[in-house]
Amino acid sequence: MKNRILYSILLTVFSFAFSVSAKQEKYIKHTVSDGETVNSIAQKYRVTPYDIFKLNPDSQNGIQLKSVLLIPPSTAEVAASSPKQATPKSNSTAHLVQPKETLFSLSRQYGVTVDALKDANADLLKEGLKIGQTIKIPSANASQATYEKPAVEKAVSAPKETPKVVEKSVPKAETMKGNATFHIIEPKETKYGISKKYGMTIQELERLNPQIVNDFPVGLKLAVSGNIPSISENVTPVTAKPAAESTKKYLQEYVVKPKETIATIARDFNISETELIQLNPELKKGIKLGMILRVPMIQKANVPKKEQGNLLKSLNTNARKQLALLLPFNITKIESDTVNTTQARLKKDKFLNLTLDFYSGVLMAIDSAKVLGMNVDIKILDSQETKNTSNVNNLVQQNRLSEMNAIIGPFYQSNVEKLAELLEPSKTPVISPLSKEIGKKYANLYQSMPSVDLLRSSVFDYMTNRGGNILAVIDAKKGSIKQYIQENRKETKIVGLSTKNTFVADSLKIHLVKDKLNYVIIATESTGMILSSTSAMIALQKEYQIQMVIMENNETLDFEEISLTRLTKLKLLYPSLSRPNETVEASHFDRKYKKINKIMPNEYAIRGFDITFDTLLRLSQEKTFEETVQTISTEQIENKFDYQENSTFGYSNKGVYILYYDNDLTIKQAL
Numbered sequence: 001m002k003n004r005i006l007y008s009i010l011l012t013v014f015s016f017a018f019s020v021s022a023k024q025e026k027y028i029k030h031t032v033s034d035g036e037t038v039n040s041i042a043q044k045y046r047v048t049p050y051d052i053f054k055l056n057p058d059s060q061n062g063i064q065l066k067s068v069l070l071i072p073p074s075t076a077e078v079a080a081s082s083p084k085q086a087t088p089k090s091n092s093t094a095h096l097v098q099p100k101e102t103l104f105s106l107s108r109q110y111g112v113t114v115d116a117l118k119d120a121n122a123d124l125l126k127e128g129l130k131i132g133q134t135i136k137i138p139s140a141n142a143s144q145a146t147y148e149k150p151a152v153e154k155a156v157s158a159p160k161e162t163p164k165v166v167e168k169s170v171p172k173a174e175t176m177k178g179n180a181t182f183h184i185i186e187p188k189e190t191k192y193g194i195s196k197k198y199g200m201t202i203q204e205l206e207r208l209n210p211q212i213v214n215d216f217p218v219g220l221k222l223a224v225s226g227n228i229p230s231i232s233e234n235v236t237p238v239t240a241k242p243a244a245e246s247t248k249k250y251l252q253e254y255v256v257k258p259k260e261t262i263a264t265i266a267r268d269f270n271i272s273e274t275e276l277i278q279l280n281p282e283l284k285k286g287i288k289l290g291m292i293l294r295v296p297m298i299q300k301a302n303v304p305k306k307e308q309g310n311l312l313k314s315l316n317t318n319a320r321k322q323l324a325l326l327l328p329f330n331i332t333k334i335e336s337d338t339v340n341t342t343q344a345r346l347k348k349d350k351f352l353n354l355t356l357d358f359y360s361g362v363l364m365a366i367d368s369a370k371v372l373g374m375n376v377d378i379k380i381l382d383s384q385e386t387k388n389t390s391n392v393n394n395l396v397q398q399n400r401l402s403e404m405n406a407i408i409g410p411f412y413q414s415n416v417e418k419l420a421e422l423l424e425p426s427k428t429p430v431i432s433p434l435s436k437e438i439g440k441k442y443a444n445l446y447q448s449m450p451s452v453d454l455l456r457s458s459v460f461d462y463m464t465n466r467g468g469n470i471l472a473v474i475d476a477k478k479g480s481i482k483q484y485i486q487e488n489r490k491e492t493k494i495v496g497l498s499t500k501n502t503f504v505a506d507s508l509k510i511h512l513v514k515d516k517l518n519y520v521i522i523a524t525e526s527t528g529m530i531l532s533s534t535s536a537m538i539a540l541q542k543e544y545q546i547q548m549v550i551m552e553n554n555e556t557l558d559f560e561e562i563s564l565t566r567l568t569k570l571k572l573l574y575p576s577l578s579r580p581n582e583t584v585e586a587s588h589f590d591r592k593y594k595k596i597n598k599i600m601p602n603e604y605a606i607r608g609f610d611i612t613f614d615t616l617l618r619l620s621q622e623k624t625f626e627e628t629v630q631t632i633s634t635e636q637i638e639n640k641f642d643y644q645e646n647s648t649f650g651y652s653n654k655g656v657y658i659l660y661y662d663n664d665l666t667i668k669q670a671l
Contacts, residue, residue: 027055028071032063045071054367057595097133103199107225110137114199114225115181129199130318130622181225185218192630198224202626203427213443213649256291262488263457269295270647272453273488274438284487296647309632311617317375321619324401325362325612326383326392326409326419328355333384354604355411358433360597361608364589368613374620383410390415392422402426406615406625413437420445420650429625433611441649446629448611448641448653455575456551458656460489462573462671463549469493469513473533475524476501481551482523492521503529505536517545519573525556534566541569547660549573564665572661573670578603578638579657580667586637603638610636 030041038052038059053059055070063069095106103125107114118125120136129135183194191212195205206213208223254265262283266276277283279294328351337345346353359380366378381399384391390410396419401407406429410416413435420430420442431446438451463470470492474482485492496507512518522533537546548570550557557567589609593601601609614636618628629651633642640655658671 028073030069030071032065032067032069034065036063038063041069041071047072054596094134095137097129097135101129102201102204103129104201104204104225106135106137112138118199181223183222183224185216185220185222189218190630191216192627194222194224200224201624252295254293254295256287256289256293258289260287261490262287263460265293265295267457267461270644271296272438272451272652273457274451274453277487286487286490309628309634311621311628311632311634312372314622315372315374315617315620316622317373317620319375321376321405322379322403323376323615323619324379324381324399324404324407326381326395326407327359327362328385328411329359329382330384331382357602357604358608360593361601361605361610362612364593364596364605365609365612365616369616369620374616376616376619379404383415385410385412385415387412388414390418392419396422402428404428405619406431408433408611408615411435413439417442417445427626431611431615434607441646443649445650446643446653447651448643450577450653450656452552454652454654454656455577456484457488459549459551459573459575459658462658463519464491467516468519469511469516470519470521471495471508471511472521472523473497473503473508473529474521475526475529477525478523485521495520503532503536505532505539508533508536509540512540512544512546514544517547519547519549521549521551523551525554527556527559527561530556530562534562534570538566538569547571547573551575564661568661568663568665570661571663574659576657576659577655578606579635579640579659579669581638589637606638610639610641614639614641 028045030045032041042052051072052069055072059069095110103114103117107117116138117135120138124133124135181198183198185194191202191205195202198205205222205224212220212222254269256265262273262276265287266273269276276293276295282291283293330352334342334345334352340348346356362380369376379399381395382391383395390412392410392415395401401419402423402425407419407423408431410419411434413432416430416432416435417440421440423430424442424444427444429444429446430442431448433448435447436449436451438453460470470489471494472482472485472492473495474485475497482494485494493511495511496504498504508520520533520537522530524530524533534548537548540546548567550572551574556562557572590600593605597605614634615625617634618625618632621628623631629643630645633640633655635641635655640657641653642655643651644654645651657669659667660670662668
């Protein structure tokens with residue numbers, strides 16, 4: 001299977017593109033001639049062998065003379081059929097609305113105001129601007145004001161004082177000199193809500209008001225349309241200073257209150273525990289009542305949990321979108337390897353195997369998108385990456401990646417950050433598919449993998465919210481977990497070990513409480529310590545309520561010496577990035593994947609499907625990718641995507657599952 005996939009990639013050298021728009025596909029019927037092979041036919045029609053296999057499954061076993069094959073359209077044909085927008089003349093009176101256009105962008109293009117456009121198309125715009133509409137463009141004179149580009153290029157300083165909250169009697173929007181329109185931010189308002197009110201995107205709102213990229217204070221006056229000659233008095237350019245330095249301007253002091261922990265404060269201000277400690281190094285020695293901490297300048301509030309959304313119910317296939325995937329095939333390295341055969345390389349190159357597994361899931365997602373009629377052009381590129389190098393710079397220049405609606409990849413954190421940095425000016429969403437690291441943040445960077453810190457804090461929050469008595473058995477080799485608990489979870493009772501670093505049952509018993517559920521964290525990879533501690537816990541279940549907990553994946557638990565029955569008796573609890581899924585849809589996915597690839601999908605194949613299909617769904621909506629992220633959380637085959645905006649820049653996925661082993665020998669969701 002992997003040989004076939006790799007061969008199809010090698011045929012196309014570095015990149016190839018798919019169109020998943022079912023509406024525009026016209027298949028070609030090809031009659032097999034003498035001497036032809038699938039590869040030669042694929043080259044003839046500028047498609048890949050895999051494209052032919054998908055439409056003609058029997059061809060995987062060989063093709064027969066005079067048999068008929070269905071051939072999908074090539075990338076070149078699809079590109080040629082894409083509608084092109086005519087360049088509007090200066091005296092145009094009508095405009096055909098294209099993808100990505102808004103009333104705001106049209107007002108800038110034709111030199112008229114948003115209000116003038118609304119007045120000229122009152123009936124047509126009752127339900128908002130839609131792709132394919134033909135709208136009237138009033139003349140610049142009729143619009144009463146000519147729009148001028150805001151003067152935000154030169155470096156200026158932000159106001160020294162934070163704007164005060166305005167009184168309720170002040171109107172939400174006001175017109176100033178030059179027919180410029182401003183809006184005063186009121187409590188509970190969001191960028192999304194304000195941008196929709198004035199017929200613009202969030203990116204356009206931020207471009208007019210760069211100071212709201214990192215902050216969104218109540219009472220701030222925003223420019224929303226018109227000629228704005230004095231806007232420089234109210235803004236600070238985003239690129240004026242490095243991110244690390246500019247972040248300091250958005251910090252405030254916070255006094256620690258009773259019963260607060262590092263985890264609760266970090267959660268309240270929507271940052272990770274690691275970030276909070278980086279801002280306050282003194283927290284490494286522990287948190288104390290009355291401490292003054294540096295925290296992001298936002299109102300302390302719990303972010304409301306987003307509703308689960310079914311994006312399949314709101315598909316919009318009218319607008320054509322573009323998605324790119326940057327995957328580390330490292331084709332040049334494979335082609336230059338004269339020592340190892342492809343088969344030999346697959347046996348020993350774990351990273352290549354991971355990439356091909358992920359890619360097989362990507363292909364499944366593309367196939368599903370075709371069936372659903374999603375109108376997305378997909379370009380797959382070779383990122384040619386290692387941990388410290390990549391082909392990102394060249395790919396951005398050669399493939400016009402700034403015009404993409406979203407990009408998935410590269411794999412390594414440093415490379416995905418580089419891509420986000422290069423594309424930050426265009427606001428192109430860059431989605432990190434596999435990295436759990438917490439690195440630099442960019443406004444357009446979406447970390448799709450929940451961090452290790454989030455996994456740990458999620459399981460602790462679960463135990464704390466249920467009023468549990470929390471204990472921890474930690475061996476000497478798990479110093480990082482012990483440090484995390486001592487710095488962030490001081491309520492946890494550390495169970496003492498013997499001088500030989502072995503478990504002592506009496507040391508556990510003295511910390512147990514009879515009227516509470518006792519959560520016992522086991523942090524060790526020693527089979528002997530796991531057996532001795534779990535045996536003691538099972539024996540003590542006659543007197544106490546006890547549940548076993550782990551904070552990270554532990555392969556030792558898979559050994560035959562540690563039976564599944566032992567773990568189910570203690571209802572092993574743990575945080576997870578993925579969930580078991582026994583639904584009809586999941587079973588159908590498994591069967592289809594096995595039929596195509598001759599094996600069952602592993603975690604990387606499912607991850608490849610989930611992240612790609614979720615992104616395709618978000619692109620196939622009337623809202624932008626960023627707007628769907630702000631309003632909707634989703635679940636795919638095994639992964640949850642609940643993106644939350646970071647306190648400084650970008651988004652992180654908070655989609656974590658809390659799972660446990662049940663008595664019927666199955667794994668179930670606790671949360």
